[in-house]
Amino acid sequence: MNDVWSWQRAAEALPPILEGFRITLLATVVGTAIAAVLGLLVALVRRSRSRWVTAPVGLAVEFVRSTPLLVQLVFVYLMLPSVPALVVGCVVLGVHYATYMSEVYRAGIDAVPRGQWEAAKALDLPRTRVWRAVVLPQAIRKTLPGLGNYAISMFKETPYLFAISVVEMFTAAQQFGGRTFVYTEALTMVGLLFLLASYPTSLLVRRLENRLA
Amino acid sequence: MPETTAPRDAAPSGTVPAPARATTTVQGAVPAIEFQGVVKRFGDNTVLDGLDFSVAKGDRVTLIGPSGSGKTTILRLLMTLEEADGGIILVDGDPYTHEIRGGKRVEVPEKRRRAVRRRVGMVFQQFNLFPNMSVLENIIEAPMHVLGLTRAQATVRAEELLDQVGLADKRDARCTQLSGGQQQRVAIARALAMDPEILLLDEVTSALDPEIVADVLGVLREVAETTDITMLIVTHEMQFARDVSNRVLMFDHGRIVEEADPETMFTSPTHERTQEFLRAVLGD
C-alpha cells in the first residue's frame, strides 16, 4: 500500500494545495462578479430594437459561448503579456460566464409578468424607474439560483488557469507532482476538495431555488 | 341484493376483522368486484373510510356524486393507480393488492397483482394514447407483449375493434392527428383489445366537445349491448347512465348514500343528498 499512497506525501502536498485554494476562491469570486454584472449588461443590450446592435452582440455571445474557455484563456494571455496572469484569468472567466449569465437574465426578465410592465406604464413611471424599481428586483430573484449554479461551475473550471501559469489549487497539485514525480496524493486530494466544496454549496443553491420558486 | 355501506367500524384501519374470503351474492356467484372496509387517505383528507360494496359479474354500475366524493378514487384503486391504506379489494374473489394472512393485512406480490390487473381495463378522461405509436400500434402493443399474441393475431383483433368504433381508415395515423373524440374511441378499442372482464370508464367524455360526446357514448352503448363486460362508470352524462347501467350508486364523502336502478334513482331518489345533487346536475 505504501508505494501507491503515502500519507506523508499527502501531508506535504496539503500546504501548497491550500495556498492554491485561496487563489481558486479569489478567481471564482472575482470571475462571478464580472460575469454577473457583464451578463446583465449583455442581456439588457440584447433587448434593443436595433438589429445593428443585437446582431453583432448576439454573434459575439454565441462565439464566446461555443468556443473553449481554455483556448480563450491562452489567447488573451499571449496577446497581453504585460497583464498579470491572474487578472487575465479572472477577466476571461468573467467574460466567458457572462455569456451564460446573459441567458439566465433574459429568462428572468421574460418571466416578470406582463402585468407588471403594464401597471408601471399606467402609473407613467419613467423607463429607468420601471427597470430599477419594478422589473429588475423581480427578475434578479429568479436569476439567483442560476448565478449560484454558474458560480459553482466556474469554481470547477478554475483549473483551466494552469494553462496560463496561475497557481490555483490544481496547478499547485500539478507542480507538487512534477517536483516529486508522484501525482497520486496531490491530485486525489484536490479532487476531493473540489467535491467537498461544491457539493454542499450546490445543495444550498437547490434549497434557495426551492425557496424562491 | 348486494350490500350497501355498513356503518363505520370501530376497528382501526390496517386490520380487517371481516372474513378473509369473498362473500357471495344471493345468486351464489362470486362477485366481480368486492370492496371490504377499504380506506384511502390523501394527506389529511380521508376520502374513503371503510367502504364496503360489491359488483356482480355483468353489472353495469354508474357512480354519481359531487367531486371529491371518492368515485374516481374507487376506479383508480381498481386500476392500482392508487393503493388503499386499509381494507381489501377482491376481483373475482381473488385479493388484488392486499390480503389477510394470519390475521394481518399484507401486500400481495407484484406477480399476482399483475394476473388480476390483466382482467381490468380502463379508459381515461384524457385518453392517454401513446404519441410515439400509430393508432394500430397503440392497440396491439399490450396484447402482443402482455397476452403474448403474435403481431398477426393482435392486428386482426385490432382491426376488428377499429372497425367497431368506426375508425378503420385511421389505422396508420399518428394519434395527435386525430380529434379528441377519435382519440377516445381509439382508447376504448385499446382497452377492449385486452379482453378485460371489467372495464373502468373515468369521465370519458368530460374532455370532449359536446357535439362529439354522442359518438363516443354510442360506441360505449354498443359495447354494453354486445358484450357482458362488467362496467364501472363515472360520468356526468345522466341519459347515458340511464340507458346503459342496471345500478346507480350515489356517493358522498366516501360513502354510498343511496343505491337503486336508474329509473328509480333518477325519477324518485329518496335520500336528501341525492335529491340535492341531481337537482344541481340535471337542473330539475
Place this chain on the structure above:
Amino acid sequence: MSDNLSTLRDALPRLGEGVVVTLQLTLGGAALALVLALLLGLGSRAGSLWVRGPSRFVVEFFRGTSLVVQLFWLFYVLPVFGFRMESLACGILALGLNYGAYGAEVVRGSINAVPQGQWEAATALDLGPVHRLRRVILPQAWALMIPMLTNLLIQLLKGSALATYILLHDVNYFIEQLRRSTQDTFFSYTVGLLVYFALAYVLTLGMNALEVRAKNRLGSGPSLREVLRVAPVPATTRGGAA
C-alpha cells in the same frame, strides 16, 4: 496576412488531423456519456436504495470533482495502480464520466417530465416496467432531453481542448503549431477559435435535426424533410372530423 494564409493552406492536412482527433474525443466521449447518463439517470429513479444510492453517489462524485482533475488523474495516477491507458482512451473516459454524470440529471428530469397520464395508461394495459420504459416513456423523454443534451455536447467539445495537455494532437495542438509557423498569435488563435465555432455549429445542427425527428415521431412536429423543404408536403392524413 497573405503569408499567414498560405502557411495556413499548407497546414490544412494537419488541421484535418487535429479535427479528427477532436471529433474522436467529442463523439467518443459523447457516446460513453449517453450510455452512462441513461444508466445513472434510470438508476437514480430506481425503487431500491441499493441501486439509487450508488447511482446518485456516482453522479454527484463526477459532477463535483472537476473535469480537469479527472482527466489528469486518469492520465497521471491511474498508471500507478497498474492501468496503462493511451491518451485518447483517457480523454474519452474522462469526458464520458464527467458529462455522463451531468447527463444523468437531464435524463432523470426528462423522464419525470413525461405526463402522468402516460404512466397510468401503461399501467392500465398492464405493461411491465421495463416494457413501459422502453416503448412508452423513453421515446417521449428523448424528445424532451435533446436540447439540454445539446448544451452538454457543446461543453464536451470545449472540454476536449484539454487533450493537448495529455499529448494528443487535436485542434488546440494545431493552434500552437500554426502559431509557431506564422509567429502570429492573433491569427492562429482566431483561426483555431473559428474552427471550434464551426464544429460547435455543425454539432448543434445535427442535434437540432435529431430533435425534429424525435418530435415528428411523436406526431408533435413536422418531419425533417418538411422542415428543410426538400420534399413537398404530401397531402395525407392531416386532421379529420370526429
